Amino acid sequence: xxxxxxxxxxxxxxxxxxxxxxxxxxxxxxxxxxxxxxxxxxxxxxxxxxxxxxxxxxxxxxxxxxxxxxxxxxxxxxxxxxxxxxxxxxxxxxxxxxxxxxxxxxxxxxxxxxxxxxxxxxxxxxxxxxxxxxxxxxxxxxxxxxxxxxxxxxxxxxxxxxxxxxxxxxxxxxxxxxxxxxxxxxxxxxxxxxxxxxxxxxxxxxxxxxxxxxxxxxxxxxxxxxxxxxxxxxxxxxxxxxxxxxxxxxxxxxxxxxxxxxxxxxxxxxxxxxxxxxxxx
Amino acid sequence: xxxxxxxxxxxxxxxxxxxxxxxxxxxxxxxxxxxxxxxxxxxxxxxxxxxxxxxxxxxxxxxxxxxxxxxxxxxxxxxxxxxxxxxxxxxxxxxxxxxxxxxxxxxxxxxxxxxxxxxxxxxxxxxxxxxxxxxxxxxxxxxxxxxxxxxxxxxxxxxxxxxxxxxxxxxxxxxxxxxxxxxxxxxxxxxxxxxxxxxxxxxxxxxxxxxxxxxxxxxxxxxxxxxxxxxxxxxxxxxxxxxxxxxxxxx
Ligand SMILES: Nc1ncnc2c1ncn2[C@@H]1O[C@H](COP(=O)(O)OP(=O)(O)OP(=O)(O)O)[C@@H](O)[C@H]1O
Ligand SMILES: Nc1ncnc2c1ncn2[C@@H]1O[C@H](COP(=O)(O)OP(=O)(O)OP(=O)(O)O)[C@@H](O)[C@H]1O
Ligand SMILES: [Mg+2]
Ligand SMILES: [Mg+2]
Numbered sequence: 001x002x003x004x005x006x007x008x009x010x011x012x013x014x015x016x017x018x019x020x021x022x023x024x025x026x027x028x029x030x031x032x033x034x035x036x037x038x039x040x041x042x043x044x045x046x047x048x049x050x051x052x053x054x055x056x057x058x059x060x061x062x063x064x065x066x067x068x069x070x071x072x073x074x075x076x077x078x079x080x081x082x083x084x085x086x087x088x089x090x091x092x093x094x095x096x097x098x099x100x101x102x103x104x105x106x107x108x109x110x111x112x113x114x115x116x117x118x119x120x121x122x123x124x125x126x127x128x129x130x131x132x133x134x135x136x137x138x139x140x141x142x143x144x145x146x147x148x149x150x151x152x153x154x155x156x157x158x159x160x161x162x163x164x165x166x167x168x169x170x171x172x173x174x175x176x177x178x179x180x181x182x183x184x185x186x187x188x189x190x191x192x193x194x195x196x197x198x199x200x201x202x203x204x205x206x207x208x209x210x211x212x213x214x215x216x217x218x219x220x221x222x223x224x225x226x227x228x229x230x231x232x233x234x235x236x237x238x239x240x241x242x243x244x245x246x247x248x249x250x251x252x253x254x255x256x257x258x259x260x261x262x263x264x265x266x267x268x269x270x271x272x273x274x275x276x277x278x279x280x281x
Numbered sequence: 282x283x284x285x286x287x288x289x290x291x292x293x294x295x296x297x298x299x300x301x302x303x304x305x306x307x308x309x310x311x312x313x314x315x316x317x318x319x320x321x322x323x324x325x326x327x328x329x330x331x332x333x334x335x336x337x338x339x340x341x342x343x344x345x346x347x348x349x350x351x352x353x354x355x356x357x358x359x360x361x362x363x364x365x366x367x368x369x370x371x372x373x374x375x376x377x378x379x380x381x382x383x384x385x386x387x388x389x390x391x392x393x394x395x396x397x398x399x400x401x402x403x404x405x406x407x408x409x410x411x412x413x414x415x416x417x418x419x420x421x422x423x424x425x426x427x428x429x430x431x432x433x434x435x436x437x438x439x440x441x442x443x444x445x446x447x448x449x450x451x452x453x454x455x456x457x458x459x460x461x462x463x464x465x466x467x468x469x470x471x472x473x474x475x476x477x478x479x480x481x482x483x484x485x486x487x488x489x490x491x492x493x494x495x496x497x498x499x500x501x502x503x504x505x506x507x508x509x510x511x512x513x514x515x516x517x518x519x520x521x522x523x524x525x526x527x528x529x530x531x532x
Contacts, residue, residue: 040451041453042454043420044451047421047422156321156326157322179448184478185318186478187519187520189478212450212452213452253452253455255485259508260504265456266457266460
């Protein structure tokens, strides 16, 4: 990945509540054009990494890093105004709870058209047509009806596709997608992944895909970073390379329809805690 | 335990009417666990919401535990079925502490809600009792979903409706929650109706799986059918095939 480094993060640390909670603890990430997956258990800090990169954490969160550069710019140094311009244009975050990142009192059509006006410089009618076209592209049936709906009137999966559509309009360099497919049925999931892939290929973008679906991530991404308690414990190209007992625990906890079991395996948390206290993690 | 006859739901009227659920029948025995899978927007959540009394204006009949469900539910009706929602964030009041959310859920249903019971409810879903003092935004997505499950269990209903209960959870917590749900079902003889996009989850949790397509059930599968990638309708076959993404990369 020659000179086209898009994101370079070194020793990113995020603390909440006066340092009592260290949600992210010295994470390094380096990413050019391509797809990096982040997996890890709930509360391990995946979303916090995403929000820290976007500088979207609440003011009481303390964010430090030795290096946090995006396209050669130091993100920690940028004014909030410059940062605001970057967000949604050059870098984009698709949130875990899509319906709560949409404005509840504006119709979907108004919000998507706003994005088309902002990023494509379209006027009213054009923007509305672009909005309809992008909803079709993310495979929303009856896009006209959805354009007139309010966020609470659409299903969870539709909300996620609306967010992805708005992001595609902006053609960002870096996309952080936080569980972008968890509310989608598997057939639509495949198509949304294709859309994200197309964006990476055509625009030369970098994608960080945060998901708990390890199988999907490993099939889709070139690299997988496994997070545990705020740290990246290993980086893999294939699940088969997993060495860390935590990663192996995650893999064996997944149900497999071809191998039914009465109870699922759960990670041995006591053993993990012991290993951790001995500095083995 | 659940008897649905000719359930029909339309949103809106006239030209903009959206006929979401189109006359479905469903019969679930006591202690059974049944799954619904299907395309996003096909009406799965709408069916669950009408079962639990969150939709008005449905037609047909709904019986739970032998009682006819009226459009407007009384407390005795509500205690029969509790729902765990798709969005863990949306289902918790942002300005209420977790402890308050749990005690309100119990109190609304006329149940005791002292601190010991709240602590036990949290521990039952694998959270420390101290989380009672936190606000929803101070929890991760998965931690919030455990709270949502605790809130349903605290009412001790015979029926639990689960709408994507683990889609925000990582696989290890998912395994813990699914085991927890299986244990409670065995222990209390609970009946589950389970909506999820994850076919491996639904085939692990359910005896029978209904495929929903455009407001009707188009096929019924068993867990074995999914394991063997065997369906009769093209849509169900497509769903099963698409869900196998990444299964071969298993070590
Ligand atoms: N605003 C906040 N104040 C205090 N603690 C927080 C806040 N936001 C997150 N945390 C804590 O930081 C840790 C990491 O949370 P984060 O949301 O990043 O986890 P995650 O890996 O995305 O989990 P999930 O898979 O459940 O979404 C958790 O322990 C969480 O409770
Ligand atoms: N309050 C509402 N007002 C109008 N239409 C609604 C409302 N709630 C849902 N709908 C519509 O009903 C249809 C079914 O929605 P529902 O939420 O039941 O889908 P779902 O099968 O659960 O989808 P998903 O898998 O994405 O959650 C959708 O077309 C949606 O737009
Ligand atoms: Mg998260
Ligand atoms: Mg739904």
